[in-house]
Amino acid sequence: MMLNRRNFLMQLGLLGAGLTMAPQLIAAKVPQKAGFQLYNLRAILASDVPGNLAKVAAAGYSVVETFGYSKENGFWGLKPEKLKSLLQENGLTSISGHYNFNKLFIDGDLSEVDNVLEAAKILGQQYIVIPWLAKGFIKDSATMDKTIAYIAKAAAHVKKAGLKLAYHNHDFEFIPVDGKVFYEQLLEKIDPKLLDFELDVYWVVRVGQDPVKWFEKYPGRFKLLHIKDMDKENPQLNTEIGNGSIDYKRIIAHAAVGGVKQLIMEQENFKIDPFESIKRSAAYMNANLIK
Template sequence: MTTRRAFLTQAGLFATGALLMPKLTSAKIEGKVGLQLYSLREQLPKDPKGVIAKIAQAGYKEVETYGYSKEHGFFGLSAQEFGKLLKANGLTTPSGHYNMDSLFAEGKFGELDEAIEAAQLTGQQYVTIPYLNEKFRKTAADLKAVAAKVNLAAERAKRAGLKVAYHNHDFEFANIEGTSLYEVLAKETTIALEMDLYWAVRSNQDPIKWFEKYPGRFRMVHVKDMDKAEPELNTEVGKGSIDFKKIFAKAKLAGIKHYIVEQENFKIDPYLSITESSKYLRNVLLA
């Protein structure tokens, strides 16, 4: 696998008419609309400044980073330079996807510490684990070991004023000796769960059931739609088969604050695609 890895309450004068005119009391979903930069992984390295400007023009207010290293920064820009670039375009970044293989392989915190530094310099709240190598998740004992290391990472991030989050693919829901990685992370850690809604649905999971079981834990979600004809592919938000309206009706229960669009493959121009997704998310789903 490739590495990378939004209530208004009517009251007073309207209270007596609420049952007759329910639309007056409908809740507006709160949260910010962002883009996972991995969506534009082919364009960013060539022109980071131009791409970031186009993301802002597409209506996004946030971005989620990926691919940081101390040596190369973000697409050739230092964390501080990248933070200034985002600010210049009216963008913020709540989260970044950071590699932490050394934590799970050897219990070392070097990569985590670099991620914490980058997160602080760019104003991020979450240091997010984007992927877990298969060799660390073969048995139930492995899963408990992963959770223990995640808790150590969370403690270390907390001392720096940050939080740890975990982003899923499909394998987190697979049965491993009567449990699953997602269940273990939800039950044995207190980190935020960034649910990738596409991968959850593709794995035959009902996101709402997870929201009900672990309320308030899902501070971020990846909003990635499923192509109707080719479910292994993504499509623009609103054009696919995922019922986001039903899912987002439970946003308060879930604790969602950040709606992060991600699209891993495109059938139309990527900039047109991310603009369509932004408009649908802002004007239909979160309206």
């Protein structure tokens, strides 16, 4: 059954108190440490994984999100066990990973899902995240329904293995196709017990939507939050958190309603040295957005 705002607040004990605690809840910071998507360093990460992980930790991050895994090559040539060891050496943990499932969207093949489950468990990850979906898989209403069915199938498979599937958005999921908004369809049609969401705030804002309204419409569904700021001069570019046009203080003030457990900084392009950039973002996150 789909959770609504009233049920969510009742679970938190707020309605019984006449909602007197609701403002305090909404004003709370997210009770997690700063997270970092390793994709930020995709151009240089593989050249020195131990050194780059040390720099991520030194920049102020405690949690990382992985990407780029394959059964043949592991993570940038490292087996999951080795990566876990390196994370531990640097005081880092990994809550989630981005994994590609092309076969899943073609015919519902779960072999790629099986391939990543073992790696995710070794790293201690809680979430397996679908990072990208080719637009061809939601080109019309019928294709959209098929894709949703495949995601639900994979989500049930992941849950059976003891983890949770999550979906990471870009902008096109919010653009109507045959009168349907794919992102909304995922939220409406797949059991919340099976699928969570990693809301990418930048893409939501860029497509003209308000993340807070999604929190309020679907409370508790957005366990992970990708945060990257929007360059004030060129909205197609990113910038350091707190340096752009997105009001993250306002958004995070409502994050508890959305169910947010972890903030994960993602920046796909840099105007300054990447390590100086990620350090500035971590400083802002730790000072303003994280309890």
